[in-house]
Amino acid sequence: MPPDILPGESDGACHDQHGGGGPHDGDGSDRRRYGGTVGRHRHRRGPVGHVSYEAGDGVGGTWYWNRYPGARFDSESWTYGFSFSGELLREWDWIEQFSGQPENLRYCNFVADKFDLRRDISFGARAKQAAWDEAANEWEVVFEDGRRARARFLITAIGPLSAPTMPVIEGAGDLKGGCAFKGEAYHTGLWPHEPVSFAGKRVAVIGTGASGVQTITEIAKTVGHLTVFQRTPNWCAPLRNSRIDAQAMSKIRENYDEIFARCRETYGCFIHAADPRNALEVPAEEREAFYEKLYNEPGFAFWQGNFRDVLLDKAANDTMTAFVTAKIRGRLRDQKVADKLIPTNHGFGTRRVPLESGYYEVYNQPNVRLVDLRETPIERITASGLKTSDAEYDFDMIIFATGFDAITGSFDRIDIRGRDGRRLRDKWADGPHTYLGLQIEGFPNMLTLVGPHNAATFCNLPRCIEQNVEWVTDLLEHMRERGLTQIEATAPAEEAWTAHVHDSAARLLLTQVDSWMTGVNKNVAGRQKRTFMAYAGGAPKYRDKCDEVAARGYEGFALT
Numbered sequence: 211m212p213p214d215i216l217p218g219e220s221d222g223a224c225h226d227q228h229g230g231g232g233p234h235d236g237d238g239s240d241r242r243r244y245g246g247t248v249g250r251h252r253h254r255r256g257p258v259g260h261v262s263y264e265a266g267d268g269v270g271g272t273w274y275w276n277r278y279p280g281a282r283f284d285s286e287s288w289t290y291g292f293s294f295s296g297e298l299l300r301e302w303d304w305i306e307q308f309s310g311q312p313e314n315l316r317y318c319n320f321v322a323d324k325f326d327l328r329r330d331i332s333f334g335a336r337a338k339q340a341a342w343d344e345a346a347n348e349w350e351v352v353f354e355d356g357r358r359a360r361a362r363f364l365i366t367a368i369g370p371l372s373a374p375t376m377p378v379i380e381g382a383g384d385l386k387g388g389c390a391f392k393g394e395a396y397h398t399g400l401w402p403h404e405p406v407s408f409a410g411k412r413v414a415v416i417g418t419g420a421s422g423v424q425t426i427t428e429i430a431k432t433v434g435h436l437t438v439f440q441r442t443p444n445w446c447a448p449l450r451n452s453r454i455d456a457q458a459m460s461k462i463r464e465n466y467d468e469i470f471a472r473c474r475e476t477y478g479c480f481i482h483a484a485d486p487r488n489a490l491e492v493p494a495e496e497r498e499a500f501y502e503k504l505y506n507e508p509g510f511a512f513w514q515g516n517f518r519d520v521l522l523d524k525a526a527n528d529t530m531t532a533f534v535t536a537k538i539r540g541r542l543r544d545q546k547v548a549d550k551l552i553p554t555n556h557g558f559g560t561r562r563v564p565l566e567s568g569y570y571e572v573y574n575q576p577n578v579r580l581v582d583l584r585e586t587p588i589e590r591i592t593a594s595g596l597k598t599s600d601a602e603y604d605f606d607m608i609i610f611a612t613g614f615d616a617i618t619g620s621f622d623r624i625d626i627r628g629r630d631g632r633r634l635r636d637k638w639a640d641g642p643h644t645y646l647g648l649q650i651e652g653f654p655n656m657l658t659l660v661g662p663h664n665a666a667t668f669c670n671l672p673r674c675i676e677q678n679v680e681w682v683t684d685l686l687e688h689m690r691e692r693g694l695t696q697i698e699a700t701a702p703a704e705e706a707w708t709a710h711v712h713d714s715a716a717r718l719l720l721t722q723v724d725s726w727m728t729g730v731n732k733n734v735a736g737r738q739k740r741t742f743m744a745y746a747g748g749a750p751k752y753r754d755k756c757d758e759v760a761a762r763g764y765e766g767f768a769l770t
């Protein structure tokens with residue numbers, strides 16, 4: 211007998227692979243102690259037998275792959291950890307407000323050890339194909355190394371930002387190799403496990419998204435000479451990280467219930483809730499004072515805790531953007547460099563905001579140079595460095611911080627075939643079509659944790675992943691109790707949800723800007739057009755909708 215649940219290849223975050231019905235602490239006192247929020251979560255191994263397949267050689271997902279210097283949370287650590295186990299919350303101490311990658315990976319390993327998860331995970335298994343076998347009512351998954359697995363349910367936990375992309379530049383090669391450069395070359399999302407030294411080296415970084423900003427800031431501390439190649443500047447805001455001492459940690463621990471309850475109520479499950487006022491209704495002086503206060507607060511306070519309309523209304527956004535512009539100018543000695551670093555084609559917060567710890571000051575260093583690729587594009591990567599339209603550069607190392615084929619890329623890299631051999635890639639050729647971002651018509655028994663059209667993509671991820679996992683776990687229990695063996699979204703339900711996803715995004719300013727959030731990746735064929743791929747109605751509304759669907763006996767699904 212095949213196992214009933216086959217979680218998919220998991221190269222998303224560690225929570226992607228471990229949230230799924232595995233961990234349990236079975237301690238009733240935890241539930242009492244941590245009350246509603248934590249008590250809601252499941253304390254048991256999955257409802258039926260399952261095996262997990264993981265592309266990496268260890269747990270951690272995002273925190274396994276993204277080992278680049280400076281990689282860390284942008285969410286407060288104590289809002290990002292798993293909430294399902296009081297015991298885990300009691301045992302784990304966060305040491306920084308925004309924990310760094312090595313500690314995050316240690317956390318993922320701690321969780322895997324504590325709940326004995328490794329015995330259910332097959333590592334080094336990158337899925338290549340997944341096909342629905344109608345006669346057997348099962349999925350068959352084929353992995354790159356030839357392994358095969360069959361299961362009644364296929365649960366994908368493959369991550370929204372887990373398919374790295376190399377730039378389409380002559381000589382850059384692809385992820386498998388072929389780079390013309392003879393020195394050290396790394397992609398931030400595939401960073402080596404061995405230590406990398408920057409001391410005395412001439413280093414190039416291509417890309418200034420969240421990964422580039424973190425990398426640049428960290429390596430500038432030790433690098434010989436750094437050249438940053440920027441195509442589109444991003445608006446960044448200060449992270450304001452700090453240590454968490456024992457006293458602060460025990461306070462956090464006492465407040466976990468309130469913390470998770472607050473996260474449940476906010477748009478993206480962050481600790482920061484939007485201010486109920488509209489920016490332009492507030493007198494200018496008071497508005498500036500509010501911006502100043504938020505700018506000095508840690509994390510996404512400035513982005514997510516701002517006036518309710520700054521991400522919706524251009525005039526309101528302009529006031530916020532002007533405030534940040536002045537801040538950036540004040541941090542840079544050379545205003546010509548400031549001109550290059552300040553975005554002019556989009557307002558603050560309309561792309562994913564990288565949080566930084568001294569990023570702008572890096573450009574005040576005499577050994578750091580910024581090259582604006584809008585003025586002088588890269589023509590090709592060479593054996594000794596790269597050539598732009600006006601100069602040749604020699605380097606010891608090139609770092610590609612060029613991002614991911616976001617949200618659907620991890621699906622596209624697997625040949626997924628549903629009913630009658632229909633390819634998912636073809637079905638989604640003009641953008642994803644899903645029901646609740648969790649299921650797809652024509653692909654029975656495949657459930658997509660943090661899939662496209664799911665609220666989880668724009669979320670403090672573990673919070674939304676836990677919601678996805680609980681919902682899927684309840685669904686599987688519901689089916690098992692009733693002897694049901696197949697679930698599939700109906701076409702009308704899928705159509706309605708897809709339309710609703712598009713409607714939910716229409717009012718956001720960010721839909722007017724190219725970014726991974728709007729499905730644009732100039733390095734991937736077919737990803738030049740904006741296609742909104744996440745649910746933008748906010749996590750609370752999404753959760754309510756999922757609960758309502760379940761309460762109505764999984765309305766919109768055909769269950770047989």
Ligand code: NA7
Binds near residue numbers: 378416421422726
């Ligand atoms: P991002 O945010 O997609 O950033 C990728 C960067 O690489 C961005 O600045 C791109 O410029 C740049 N890029 C990509 N291709 C090229 C080429 N061909 N030439 C020059 N520059 C290029 O990825 P990250 O890894 O930083 O972050 C992804 C998310 O992961 C992040 O938001 C967090 O949520 C976690 P462009 O903007 O396309 O002009």
